[in-house]
Amino acid sequence: MILTVTLNTALDLTYRVPALVPHTSHRVDHSAERPGGKGVNVARVLAALGHETVVTGFAGGPTGERLRELLAPVPRLTDALVTTEAPTRRTVAVVDAAAGDTTQFNEAGAPVTPAEWAAFRARYTDLLSGARAVALCGSLPPGVHVGAYAELIRTARGAGVPVLLDTSGEPLRRGIAARPDVVKPNADELAGLTGSRDPRRAALDARRRGAHAVVASLGPDGLLAATPDGLWRAAPPAPVHGNPTGAGDSAVAALLAGLAAATPWPARLTEAAALSAATVASPVAGEYDPAVLADLLPKVTVTREDDTA
Amino acid sequence: MILTVTLNTALDLTYRVPALVPHTSHRVDHSAERPGGKGVNVARVLAALGHETVVTGFAGGPTGERLRELLAPVPRLTDALVTTEAPTRRTVAVVDAAAGDTTQFNEAGAPVTPAEWAAFRARYTDLLSGARAVALCGSLPPGVHVGAYAELIRTARGAGVPVLLDTSGEPLRRGIAARPDVVKPNADELAGLTGSRDPRRAALDARRRGAHAVVASLGPDGLLAATPDGLWRAAPPAPVHGNPTGAGDSAVAALLAGLAAATPWPARLTEAAALSAATVASPVAGEYDPAVLADLLPKVTVTREDDTA
Secondary structure (H helix, E strand, O other), X not given: OEEEEEOOOEEEXXXXXXXXXXXXXXXXXXXEEEEXXXXXXXXXXXXXXXXXXXXXXXXXXXXXXXXXXXXXXXXXXXXXXXXXXXXXXXXXXXXXXXXXXXXXXXXXXXXXXXXXXHHHHHHHHHHHOOOOEEEEEOOOOOOOOOOHHHHHHHHHHHOOOOEEEEOOHHHHHHHHHOOOOEEOOEXXXXXXXXXXXXXXXXXXXXXXXXXXXXXXXXXXXOEEEEEOOEEEEEEOOOOOOOOOXXXXXXXXXXXXXXXXXXXXXXXXXXXXXXXXXXHHHOOOOOOOOHHHHHHHOOOOEEEEEOOOO | OEEEEEOOOEEEEEEEEOOOOOOOEEEOOEEEEEEEOHHHHHHHHHHHOOOOEEEEEEEEHHHHHHHHHHHOOOOOEEEOOEEEOOOOEEEEEEEEOOOOEEEEEEOOOOOOOHHHHHHHHHHHHHHHOOOOEEEEEOOXXXXXXXXXXXXXXXXXXXXXXXXXXXXXXXXXXXXXXXXXXXXXXXXXXXXXXXXXXXXHHHHHHHHHOOOOEEEEEOHHHOEEEEEOOEEEEEEOOOOOOOOOOOXXXXXXXXXXXXXXXXXXXXXXXXXXHHHHHHHHHOOOOOOOOHHHHHHHOOOOEEEEEOOOO
């Protein structure tokens, strides 16, 4: 199986309103609840692609129970979340139907206790024994130390399980130093890490900091990968229009499946670029359009670039 | 005991953000969960005033469980809510710390089934046997017929329990025709019912439609009451500044306690005007400041007006 870790899960609420007018009252036309957090999104995409997938991390309270209820019917997805005393946080995305845009509110969440963190580490170590690859995804909740991802990467490497890291800020900086197999920053995260807005220069720099491979997601420009096999660019034939929510998580899902199967980099990047674009094309945030995926797979171009720094 | 009915309960979320900027992402500085719905708010105020209070209506799903968890520790408040299959709706109030203003999002909620409505009516009839007064508060959820409040008023009158109605639109129009003891519209609800923006004319008109007494809440102008004992105005000595959220519910709580004790109208209105103003003065929405209440009680002026139409 493939394992994904989401320490800061969320119950994602989407509210559609005719038009968002600050300082007034709105009746929500349509509301939806989804299980959320980056690793949970990655796991749902992997399961939809046909992979046996296990989700771990934390969930608690009525919001955590609801999250687990929403995960339960997903085929090929197993819930191995650790229960916390504190309730799982919520996020609210208010979709303005007139503007076609979204306003986002993210709760901070309550602290994880030392006992819960210890219980998670034991669960994680146990799950690694059956995992072909693991992804560590998203922000850290309050109560978890900033070097947590570095610690979890070392544990995975000790168990011989390839590990992908998708986070930002100081947890990314510390995590990279623990030598993960892949990191998947976006352009902002890469610039925050390296100080450079030149993706090529920044990806090569991030690789020198310890990551075996760095795959930067550059929105409509596709992916840029600094790998042991060279520097590659992968992009769909033309920019895809739609909702970019979840496109990065879909790229992670494809990269993780490729990591588990040790697929050569050009094939891995083709799948990641096509799946990411197929997610942008889907009207439902975070889901991919299988027809668009099938159409794009043979059309993605992967080119090798000069990787001398 | 005093009974309050909230057919459309809600789990009320309050999110404080530094400044609301549409179409961007916000980290919520501070979030709070409260049990919500007008009758629930009224019950919490009554319980805080020292009255044994019972809450009925509907609650379901993880949001309903959370609402009940939040009600459980409230002294003198008993939960007699009927469990629904569908989850209780949420409301989200986004408080803009810079502007000091609120943007509100209200979920519509899921339909109540015919079996759940039948179970509620049986519970309500049972509870009336021990009630000194009952308040029917707020909007109707999907699945409940528009004449529901009229039906519940007739049941209360049949049981000899005085009944207060606080709703709006067609449920108010139909409810008034069933001859409740008190209705408590605000200025907008009164204008919607009668077509008149003149509160005196509208209150007398609403009384002719069937209500034994009409108490209109007029914001900083206090209360205007058309009663069997004449037309009265009650107001604090000066407008109180603060957060008006819940001021109307506090007025209902005082009016309901007065109805249960058959307090003379001038005393009832004094308590309602003072409690409403003490709620505006409290920094926490929906709670009253006991010191402000004690200070205002002797200062509220109640004046009798000419009630010839």
